[in-house]
Amino acid sequence: MTRATWHLRANSLVLAWLAGAVALTIAHRWIPAAQWLMVHVLLLGAVSTAILLWSQHFADTLLRRPAPGGPRGLTVRIGAHTAGALLVVAGLTVPNLGLVVAGAVLVAAVAGTQAVVIGRQLRGGFPTRFAPLARWYVVAGALLPVGVACGVVLARGTMGDELHGRLYVAHVVITLVGWVATTVLGTLQVLWPTVQHARIEPSDEAAGRRSLLVVLAGLGVIVVAVATGLRALVPVGCVVIAGGAALVGASMWRQRRAAAPVVAANAARDFVPRTAPVHVPPVYAPAALAASLTWFVGSVLAFGAVVAAAPGWDVAADRVRGLVAPFAVGFAAQVLVASLCHLLPVVLGGGPAVSRRTAAELDRGAVVRLVLVNGGLLLFCAPVPSTVRVVVSLVVLGALAAFLVLAVRAVLIAGRARRTPVPADASSTRRPATSGALAVGVGALALAVVLGVVADPAAAGLATADASDGVVATGRTTTVDVQAQDMRFSPARIEVPAGDRLVIRVTNADTDVHDLVVETGATSGRLAPDEVAEVDVGVVGADLDAWCSVAGHRLMGMTLQIVATGDAVEAAAATSADPSADPTAADEHAHHMDPTTDASTPSAAQDLDLMAEPDASFVARDAALDPLPADDGPVTHRITLTVQEVVREVAPGVTQRLWTFGGQAPGPVLHGRVGDTFVVTLVNDGSIGHSIDFHAGALAPDDVMRTIAPGETLTYRFTATRSGIWMYHCSTMPMSVHIANGMLGAVVIEPDGLPEVDRQFVVVQHELYLGAQGGEVDAAKVAGEVPDLVVFNGYANQYRDRPLTAVAGERVRFWVLDAGPNRPSAFHVVGGQFDTVFREGDYTLRDGGSTGSGGSQVLALQPAEGGFVELTFPAAGTYSFVTHVMSDAEKGGVGRVLVAP
Numbered sequence: 001m002t003r004a005t006w007h008l009r010a011n012s013l014v015l016a017w018l019a020g021a022v023a024l025t026i027a028h029r030w031i032p033a034a035q036w037l038m039v040h041v042l043l044l045g046a047v048s049t050a051i052l053l054w055s056q057h058f059a060d061t062l063l064r065r066p067a068p069g070g071p072r073g074l075t076v077r078i079g080a081h082t083a084g085a086l087l088v089v090a091g092l093t094v095p096n097l098g099l100v101v102a103g104a105v106l107v108a109a110v111a112g113t114q115a116v117v118i119g120r121q122l123r124g125g126f127p128t129r130f131a132p133l134a135r136w137y138v139v140a141g142a143l144l145p146v147g148v149a150c151g152v153v154l155a156r157g158t159m160g161d162e163l164h165g166r167l168y169v170a171h172v173v174i175t176l177v178g179w180v181a182t183t184v185l186g187t188l189q190v191l192w193p194t195v196q197h198a199r200i201e202p203s204d205e206a207a208g209r210r211s212l213l214v215v216l217a218g219l220g221v222i223v224v225a226v227a228t229g230l231r232a233l234v235p236v237g238c239v240v241i242a243g244g245a246a247l248v249g250a251s252m253w254r255q256r257r258a259a260a261p262v263v264a265a266n267a268a269r270d271f272v273p274r275t276a277p278v279h280v281p282p283v284y285a286p287a288a289l290a291a292s293l294t295w296f297v298g299s300v301l302a303f304g305a306v307v308a309a310a311p312g313w314d315v316a317a318d319r320v321r322g323l324v325a326p327f328a329v330g331f332a333a334q335v336l337v338a339s340l341c342h343l344l345p346v347v348l349g350g351g352p353a354v355s356r357r358t359a360a361e362l363d364r365g366a367v368v369r370l371v372l373v374n375g376g377l378l379l380f381c382a383p384v385p386s387t388v389r390v391v392v393s394l395v396v397l398g399a400l401a402a403f404l405v406l407a408v409r410a411v412l413i414a415g416r417a418r419r420t421p422v423p424a425d426a427s428s429t430r431r432p433a434t435s436g437a438l439a440v441g442v443g444a445l446a447l448a449v450v451l452g453v454v455a456d457p458a459a460a461g462l463a464t465a466d467a468s469d470g471v472v473a474t475g476r477t478t479t480v481d482v483q484a485q486d487m488r489f490s491p492a493r494i495e496v497p498a499g500d501r502l503v504i505r506v507t508n509a510d511t512d513v514h515d516l517v518v519e520t521g522a523t524s525g526r527l528a529p530d531e532v533a534e535v536d537v538g539v540v541g542a543d544l545d546a547w548c549s550v551a552g553h554r555l556m557g558m559t560l561q562i563v564a565t566g567d568a569v570e571a572a573a574a575t576s577a578d579p580s581a582d583p584t585a586a587d588e589h590a591h592h593m594d595p596t597t598d599a600s601t602p603s604a605a606q607d608l609d610l611m612a613e614p615d616a617s618f619v620a621r622d623a624a625l626d627p628l629p630a631d632d633g634p635v636t637h638r639i640t641l642t643v644q645e646v647v648r649e650v651a652p653g654v655t656q657r658l659w660t661f662g663g664q665a666p667g668p669v670l671h672g673r674v675g676d677t678f679v680v681t682l683v684n685d686g687s688i689g690h691s692i693d694f695h696a697g698a699l700a701p702d703d704v705m706r707t708i709a710p711g712e713t714l715t716y717r718f719t720a721t722r723s724g725i726w727m728y729h730c731s732t733m734p735m736s737v738h739i740a741n742g743m744l745g746a747v748v749i750e751p752d753g754l755p756e757v758d759r760q761f762v763v764v765q766h767e768l769y770l771g772a773q774g775g776e777v778d779a780a781k782v783a784g785e786v787p788d789l790v791v792f793n794g795y796a797n798q799y800r801d802r803p804l805t806a807v808a809g810e811r812v813r814f815w816v817l818d819a820g821p822n823r824p825s826a827f828h829v830v831g832g833q834f835d836t837v838f839r840e841g842d843y844t845l846r847d848g849g850s851t852g853s854g855g856s857q858v859l860a861l862q863p864a865e866g867g868f869v870e871l872t873f874p875a876a877g878t879y880s881f882v883t884h885v886m887s888d889a890e891k892g893g894v895g896r897v898l899v900a901p
Contacts, residue, residue, distance in 0.1 A: 136186025371441025
């Protein structure tokens with residue numbers, strides 16, 4: 001295998017990781033722990049593989065000495081790193097700490113080995129001007145095992161909040177700056193002048209040596225801050241690191257200026273008629289490299305500011321997650337794509353003509369891609385509506401993913417060139433006008449913003465109907481201030497002289513997201529807490545209704561009455577009462593409908609067929625509860641629950657847009673013992689405000705149960721002091737609507753001395769109040785307590801069609817929670833008898849009770865109550881379990897246990 005072929009295959013692994021990151025980003029709303037996966041597939045997978053590959057390549061070049069073990073040794077290291085990265089990703093997704101530790105050991109061992117290999121090269125290599133640059137790679141390889149060790153300890157989750165926060169900061173800084181950025185900064189000192197065709201002056205070499213020391217000094221300051229708990233030192237260390245990067249940037253600027261006359265001369269030649277096309281130097285690689293360095297400096301400085309401004313280390317760990325996009329996309333992804341745009345033509349080979357042609361292919365649409373990535377990322381980080389952020393993020397993703405397509409095309413071009421020689425001048429190209437490409441990029445971003453606003457009409461704030469009702473305009477404007485707070489508009493009734501133009505200035509003085517929608521269609525759009533917007537209702541000629549359109553808020557009383565006053569009203573009323581005077585007036589009023597209760601939108605309930613079976617591909621939710629590990633004392637469980645709005649099937653052929661914790665409804669089951677501590681990070685990735693309330697903890701609700709706006713995070717910590725199966729749920733008003741739309745879950749806290757059983761299952765009963773197909777909950781049905789479905793674990797009759805399994809003679813425990821929000825439960829196993837019943841924290845029956853022969857037929861629960869029952873199935877067969885509120889069982893509350901001999 002030739003060296004070029006080997007490099008091509010090794011780089012294909014980098015491209016595969018990148019493709020995986022793109023796929024995860026597209027499907028992230030349907031994948032648990034998606035944000036963590038996206039970041040690690042990109043950084044641990046694609047970026048780290050590229051670092052191993054290209055740092056060794058540059059070390060070989062700089063030191064003029066092949067690495068011990070040669071390409072075979074590097075192949076082994078890359079293979080081991082790939083295996084380790086896959087184990088880490090799998091272990092934290094399942095989760096399985098053993099897989100995480102095994103993968104982390106492999107990743108750390110590979111980085112350490114590479115540091116030793118390059119260190120040996122450095123000691124035994126020929127003395128060259130650029131040999132000291134290889135020290136960056138040695139330092140990076142030595143630091144990664146430290147960062148990985150921090151990550152493994154974090155994965156164990158057995159520490160307090162402050163220590164966790166400090167270790168998290170150390171893990172982020174050492175891995176991202178110590179491993180990724182240190183390698184990149186060292187490589188830029190060679191790669192940048194190569195891209196620019198510039199000389200490396202002695203002053204640049206000296207700056208490179210100083211910058212390594214400065215970056216290491218900054219890392220040292222942050223390590224001291226973590227070790228001592230002095231958060232004020234973190235921004236100091238970040239400023240020092242940014243200073244080290246600035247030294248590298250200053251050298252890059254000098255080299256760019258030195259190369260500018262050559263670039264200008266080439267550009268001038270574009271206007272000179274020639275018999276052969278002009279060779280145009282690529283644009284994307286140098287511009288993206290410069291942009292990535294800018295994003296790195298900005299991310300580091302923002303990191304320091306966020307940590308310093310946080311009230312504690314635990315909060316700092318939550319808040320720095322907001323810097324994932326600028327670092328992972330703006331810096332890491334962009335520098336990787338830029339580097340490969342320059343390096344792939346070298347790997348593909350084929351001579352100067354082929355290299356220029358493949359480079360031109362990889363540079364296709366350079367200016368547009370640069371504008372879309374960097375401009376789109378700036379918009380994403382700006383305070384824009386959530387739908388705009390979604391559309392813009394897809395634009396950025398598309399611009400980056402275009403590289404994968406271009407890379408495949410470049411490989412095909414090089415392959416054809418090997419079969420058919422390319423003339424010396426056939427690879428030349430003429431670059432399109434930069435101004436035109438810039439206009440296309442900016443126009444595409446503007447279109448993305450428009451599409452984002454159009455996708456959420458509430459964000460547009462445009463009236464869709466005429467409010468004048470035929471009244472002659474007075475030319476005056478009436479402006480009224482209205483506050484949204486505590487599920488009310490204040491004032492709830494406003495008057496406006498008929499014929500006046502009405503402008504309502506709405507202030508959201510609440511902690512939740514609200515809007516104001518007038519029946520004409522004029523709207524404020526979704527307003528975050530403390531946000532202000534003006535609603536231009538237009539000329540008012542008749543009374544109008546207005547309300548908050550967030551699900552359930554109107555039913556809670558968030559309504560506003562607009563009353564037109566004056567003589568003109570009476571005239572308008574007389575006109576509208578006379579069909580001959582205005583035959584369209586009645587029709588116009590007939591169409592002033594509340595979009596949240598539009599009778600023309602059919603409920604998904606009409607598509608219910610509770611005898612139907614789900615598709616063959618349907619997989620029921622796993623109800624099994626794994627046993628806890630051996631009791632070695634209290635454990636700290638760290639969980640991230642991301643609020644996601646997802647469309648899920650809840651019965652065969654019926655879908656609803658649910659509000660979920662972690663993409664599941666019910667949310668994940670938390671499991672521990674009395675004395676365990678749970679540290680839960682709530683991330684609101686939804687479009688309205690949400691909160692969380694854990695019944696398993698006793699603490700003041702004022703802060704931890706507060707509603708957080710979209711994009712915000714909250715840390716909820718509690719210690720389980722009492723046993724039982726406890727409910728958790730969103731406590732944002734109207735609470736019934738949030739629970740009914742999927743925001744519920746269970747926490748199982750085992751009592752001391754709980755005997756082992758052969759199998760145990762968790763069954764959460766709750767109700768669904770169906771809106772339109774693919775739509776959200778019908779709040780009116782919730783208020784009327786008329787459920788369409790009563791289900792176990794989120795799907796009607798799922799365990800009837802995908803039964804649970806057991807073996808005759810096994811002892812089985814069912815943990816049961818009634819999450820409501822409204823209906824009671826009477827859990828019963830057909831053909832079974834319970835010999836043990838534990839309800840709301842105590843045994844009501846144990847081993848036959850006081851008589852020794854007592855049994856129980858049902859576990860009766862009210863909403864938010866829970867417990868467990870135990871039984872032994874006497875013989876093989878099919879045993880149904882139901883809620884014995886039979887009308888509810890007939891709405892989906894049925895399951896089966898297949899008992900084998």
